[in-house]
Amino acid sequence: MEIRQLHYFLMLSNELHFTEAAYKLGISQPTLSQQIKVLEDELGVPLFDRLGKKIVKTEAGQLLEQYALQVVQQLENAKKSIEDLSNLKTGHLRVAVLPSDLDYRMTSVLIDFHKEFPNIKVQVIPSIDILNKVLENEVDIGVGLAIQPDSRLNRIPFHSETYSLYVHKEHELAKKNIIIPEELENLPLVMYPKGFSGRDLIDTWCENQDISIDTLMETGSVTSLFQLVKAGIGATIQPSQLIESFQSLGIRAISIKHSPTRNLEMFYRNDKYLTESAKAFMKRMKTFFN
Known part of the structure; x- marks a missing residue:
């Protein structure tokens, strides 16, 4: 054989x-x-x-x-x-991430990683089916929302964060420091489409808060969502730390009482050899997000 x-x-x-x-x-x-x-x-x-x-x-x-x-x-x-062992620092690293703000925020990590491993080919693959891509060996590492325990996987939690309401600086709510969930009802929102992890998390949170939200526009790009907020078309609910990247657009982040929270983790097959470059990538992810 x-x-x-x-x-x-x-x-x-x-x-x-x-x-x-x-x-x-x-x-x-x-x-x-x-x-x-x-x-x-x-x-x-x-x-x-x-x-x-x-x-x-x-x-x-x-x-x-x-x-x-x-x-x-x-x-x-x-x-x-x-x-x-030969320490050639060559090879191929494939990473699946949520097709939303995570791939956008990973740019700094990728730049630093390339400086140390300039000969490693890196593929960042946006996906809403990260778990299966890891299990089917289509990627080396998955980066996304925390998953259920799985005996086939090693899981590494690396970040937890709350969500905020983002509005244009001239919006009627812009001067508020915090809002309650009920204030989100009937507020024109621009959001990810249903099926995106970030959107599903918000919808589940709304159900738990016994509220409903209205979406005026839906798009799968975090950049386009914030451009729509800048244009005054609607507000959006996104991870709080994103304000660091989009404050220059004249956008304000308002805390939400009993905010939605998401836990992020990296995971990979436990029968898969993890290269030194892959370990270095995950270490940089933990350092950057914390």
Whole structure:
């Protein structure tokens, strides 16, 4: 059994289609079929049931998939640990973050990180499905709202913060230092669309406070939301520390009594080798946000 064959097997397990799997592997369909047949002959059991043009994994195929994923992951861990040992400071770091203010606020972290690791290719991938991206090994680290305990993951809390109401400096509420939740009702708001973590957190908080809010406009960009506030179109509810970045727009942050709070954490698969550069990135995140 060769590593190459396991890679072929895993791709077919994922695609469940010989032509598609062969295309993604960059080999011919007959070559893929032959290698899967060699693997099945060696193991003495079929790994896939052929049902016309469709295939499904057999029980043996499902079992092999579990172990093959571990083998491939351990091989990748070995490669990365040897790269670290050689201290070449090269490689690839993939980070999934909330597609809102977090990716915007991480710019300073990325600049400092690049100064120490100029040869590391960094990909910051906005996503509302961070957990699955980490579990499916599409990224190395996830950065977002705290998740439920999971035996497959290492979790590192790094920041907690409250939310404030942001208004234009000429807004009728601008001179207030604090408002109560009920004052948010019927207030024209510009917010993230439903499905964004920040918006879902606010909606849940509103339910707990027994209030409802009206959105006049919705956009997935924190920059555009604050531009809309600057234009006087509406107010927005965002993490309190964002005022440091947008105060120059003539915007005020007003504290909210019993404010919504969010807890942020980084997480990664506990069977994954964490490179020195990845550790350095997480250390910078903790330092920056605190």
